[in-house]
Amino acid sequence: MPADYLLSVDLGTSHTVAVLVWPDGRTRPLLFDGSPVMPSAVFLDPGGTIHTGRDAERLALTAPERFEPNPKQRIADGTMLLGDREIPVAAALAAILSRVARTAVESVGHLPNTVLTCPAAWSEQRRATLHDAAAKAGYRPVKILTEPVAAAHYYTSRLSHPMRPGQALAVFDFGGGTLDIAVLERRADGSFGVLADGGLPDLGGLDFDAVLVAHIGETVKQRDPDIWKRLENPSGASEMRNRRELWEEVRAAKEMLSRSSVAPVTVPDMAQSLHLTRGELDQLSRPLLSRAVGETQRVLGLTGRRPDQLAGLFLVGGSSRMPMVSKVLHEGLGIAPTVLEQPELPVSEGAALALAGPAPVTPPAQVPSPPVPSPTAPLSSPPMRSGSLPPVTPGTDETITLRRNEPPKRKPKIPPKWIAIAAAVVVLAIALPIGWFWLTNPYKQKPFDEELAPVGEATAFGGEVNDGVYQVRTWDDRALFAYTTASGDASGEELHLRAVDTGSGDPLWDADTVVEGAGWDGNFYVSEDLVAFSQEVGTGEYRFYFLDWKTGEIRNTIDSTDPTAARSGDHLVIAPLGGNAFTVYDGDGETVSSWDLGNADEGVTVSNWDLVGTPEDLEHPSERLNGNGRVWAVTSDNVVHVYDVESGEVVAEKEVETVDDMYYGWDDLLYVAVDKETGYDLNVYDIEEGLSRVDEQNIESDTPAPDQVKACGEKLVCVREPVADATEVYTWRVYNPDKKKIVHVFDEVEYRYVNPLGDRLMVEEYEGDDARTQIYDKGFDPVGNDLGEQDFEAVDGGSALAWPASSGFSTTTGNVIGLGRDGTRSSLRIDLEVYACDASETRLACLTPEGMQVFSFRDA
Known part of the structure; x- marks a missing residue:
């Protein structure tokens, strides 16, 4: 078997590209369905066969729950659910690599030695998954090269841009779903070393298509809301086709605008075509591309080099083809980027060049390929030996009889128009699921403004603050401010409350609502139709006030013997510990439901309770949001009770552990940490199944018993164990109920807090005496190159904000910093002086020395 063929595969997030290196040094891309670019998509049929590429996308229309457009993005999860079956991510990647292997064998008669590429930031665990996938697909042991290093070899070899040792090259890899940036240095031996890397995992070419579709949608919605409703939420095959046509029209218009100033967009079911202009495209694209420029500057800044000190800026990835990308990068960095007509190919070909050594410069040639059905890879496929084909799934009409070393037979050429049609279908099919995901992704990272900007004028205090109560609560487009001032009554103080519109900064009430009294409990509850707070009016006596958002008038008051309360949606649940009565109130302070637990006459009372989170x-x-409308409670007889908040009806009741254990409700599961002499048990109960136990984790630990159980992801719960003889230092164990195991332990350094940021984690780690925040992805790998100072609080599913901490007695001065899920930091304000603040998804509301002030950190 010839030893001088080489196969290079770039298995990307959205697309897969493979290049063959011939014995004479020529490089040729493999063709999949007539195109050198194959969608990295998989579909699992009911028989257990994994279909790939365009076939997977077409089958996805029949059963979308069996489809995964980006299996590479799931590599940190280990497994993924396709339909009713959970499969290893390695199996999905193996199916894609099997498809590549088949096509390579068709071309040269055997499977050559292979090099695969991966992102520079991938951990050894992720690379091991790629090795495992290649082995499952029948490859001999493969070599793995990082994508920016491969691109750098293409830049110097194929493009003939020599680089001296010590010179640096920036690689800007802009794909369909992600942006990866790396700065590499040429070493004395001709190799490349990565000086710094970064990127934006939520920014890709399809984001531009999605923004344009949304822009067109606003016009369609105004002219004919019913048409847009059908396009936005298609219910049948015909409406699905219409939605696909719209995305194709928008994509075609986007490409046309690179050549002309106006492009038509035909909207299905609309008699008159709409138009997109180059100005609209530029306006919509710039906010996205400004993020790309900012991230490029950040990564470059990590190296200590200026843009003009680079040997070049090389753009790769299919989305780099957009002319605006080069233009904005040139404007922002001051250097002209290098981009090719087919920017998808350099990574794959560059990896081949890196391993094959210098080769003559020859233009890529098309490899003939017959229009045969797409190969499939069953889950149980045995490994494929070199020189043979992977097993063919029974029932297909594929028959291949190539023998080892037998030259490939000449195949008829496919007419160019069919290649173009196939390529268009591929792009459209990819754009639909990923672009639609862009519009609905709850964890998408939104950009921050360049600086924190005041919204309107500060609303003056209604008296001189007295260092008593400082509270701010935000809800959507409103903020509630609370502070105390001196008064002439016996208590010596009074509470002032004021609501402000965060969009304009104008007060919603004509004047402060004032409540006199002492002993403030300091608990405030706000939602769409609820403004409530509690006040201690006497020893063991509390009063809850319900206010009107629009006027500030007191709607109602409720007296209680305990300040224990929790908000569930627009309802307030009040239940005294050591008592029996639960009462649920609406925004008017009127009773919605109530129930009694235990038996007061027999001394059976409520020992602990809370809401079930979602x-x-x-x-x-x-x-x-605080819960899914259910509340759990443990009574002193060790019985757990779960009730529906609105109806007051019992959902489940059962004795599971004791009142001395730690309870936590999340996603219809009840977690109980039971202390033992040498550790503890984490027991899991299914609320929907009558509190039946579904798992038991036996934790052997030398640390003290856990003192907190909390959600740290959609399917993750974190258990906190204090570290002996240390203050605010903890070990955190992360439990996944789907996998029924502890999936990670944060115990390598000193950790403080672990908090969710959408589907990622914000972890406070100690660096010396300072606590800093580090982002971790779903695979528990750190994201970003540096740690961010200050305590951050999530404001949406993709970003967090840090502001000066409230002292409780006087003003505090500090910085306001934005943090993205990709680890990037945005300095928004230096030395802001405040009493207290709270943030919504777009606004920061603060009590400042000047009064009640709203600030904007991004567009509403």
């Missing part, structure tokens, strides 16, 4: 809380953390 993953929706992670999408809008600043709104504090």
Whole structure:
């Protein structure tokens, strides 16, 4: 078997490209369905066969739950659910690599030695998954080269741009779904080393298509809301085709605008065509591309080099083809980028060049390929030996009889028009699921403004603040401010409350609502139709006030013997510990439901209670949705009770552990941490199944018993164990109920807090005496190159904000910093002086020395 053929595969997030290096040094891309670019998509049929590429996308229309357009993005999860079956991510990647292997064998008669590419930031664990996938697909042990290093070899070899040792090249890899940036240095031996890397995992070419579709949608919605409703939420095959046509029209218009100033857009079911202009495209694209420029500047800044000190800026990835990308990068960095007509190919070909050594410069030639059905890879496929084909799934009409070393037979050429049609279908099929995901992705990272900007004028205090109560609560487009001032009554102080419109900065009420009294409990509850707070009016006596958002008038008051309360949607649940009565109130302070637990006459009372949380809380953390409408309670007889908040009806009741254990409700599961002599048990109960136990984790640990259980992801729960003889230092164990195991332990350094940021984690780690925040992805790999100072609070599913901490007595001065899920930091304000603040998804509301002030950190 010839030893001088080489296969290079770039298995990308959205597309897969493979290049063959011939013995004479020529490089040729493999063709898949007439195109050198194959969608990296998989579909699992009911028989257990994984279909790939365009076939997977077509089958996805029949059963979208069996489809995954980007299996590479799931590599940190280990497994993924396709339909009713959970499969290893390695199996999905193996199916794609099997398809590549078949096509390579068709071309040269055997499977050559292979090099695969991967992102520079990938951990050894992720690279091991790629090795495993290649082995499953029948490859001999493969070599893995990082994508920016491969691109750098293409830049110096194929494009004949020599680089001296010590010179640096920036590689801007802009794909359909992600942006990866790396700066590499040429070494004395001719190799490349990565000086710094970064990127934006939520920014790709399809984001531009999605923005344009949304822009067109606004016009369609105004002219004919019914048409847009059908396009936005198609219910049948015909409406699905219409939606695909719209995306194709928008994509074609986007490409046309690179050549002309106006492009028509035909909207299905609309008699008159709409138009997109180059000005509209530029306006919509710039906010996205400004993020790309900012991230490029950040990564370059990590190297200590200026843009003019680079040997070049090389653009790769299919989305780099957009003329605006080069233009904005040139404007922002001051250097002219290098981009090719087919920017998808350099990574794959560059990896081949890196391993094959110098080769003559020859233009890529098309490899003939017959229009045969797409190969498939069953889950149980045995490994493919070199020189043979992977097993063919029974029932297909594929028959291949190539023998080892037998030259490929000449195949009829495919007419160019069919290649063009196939390529268009591929692009459209990819754009639909990924672009639609862009519009609905709850964890998408939104950009921050360049600086924190005041919204309107500060609303003056209604008296001289007295360092008593400082509270701010935001909800959507409103903020509630609360502060105390001195008064002439016996208590010596009074509470002032004021609501402000965060869009304009104008007060919603004509004057402060004032409540006199002492002993403030300091608990405030706000939602769409609820403004409530509690006040201690006497020893063991509390009063809850319900206000009107529009006027500030007191709607109602409720007296209680305990300040224990929790908000569930627009309802307030009040239940005294050590008592028996639960009462639920609406925004008017009127009773919605009530129930009694235990038996007061027999001394059976409520020992602990809380709401059952829901993953929706992670999408809008600043709104504090607080639960899915259920409350759990443990009575002193060790019985757990779960009730529906609105109806007051019992959902489940059962004795599971004791009142001394730690309870937590999340996503219809109840977690109980049971202390033992040498550790603890984490027991999991299914609320929907009558609190039946579904898992038990036996934790052997030398640390003290856990003191907190909390959600840290949609399907993740974190258990906090204090570290002996240390203050605010903890070990955190991360449990996944789907996998029924502890999937990670944060114990390598000193950790403080672990908080969810959408589907990622914000982890506070100690660096010396300072606590800093580091982002971790779903594979528990750190994201970004540096740690961010200050405590951050999630404001949406993709970003967090840090502001000066409230001292409780006087003003505090500090910085306001934005943090993205990709680890990027945005400095918004230096030395802001405040009493207290709270943030929504777009606004920061603060009590400042000047009064009640709203600031904007991004567009509403």
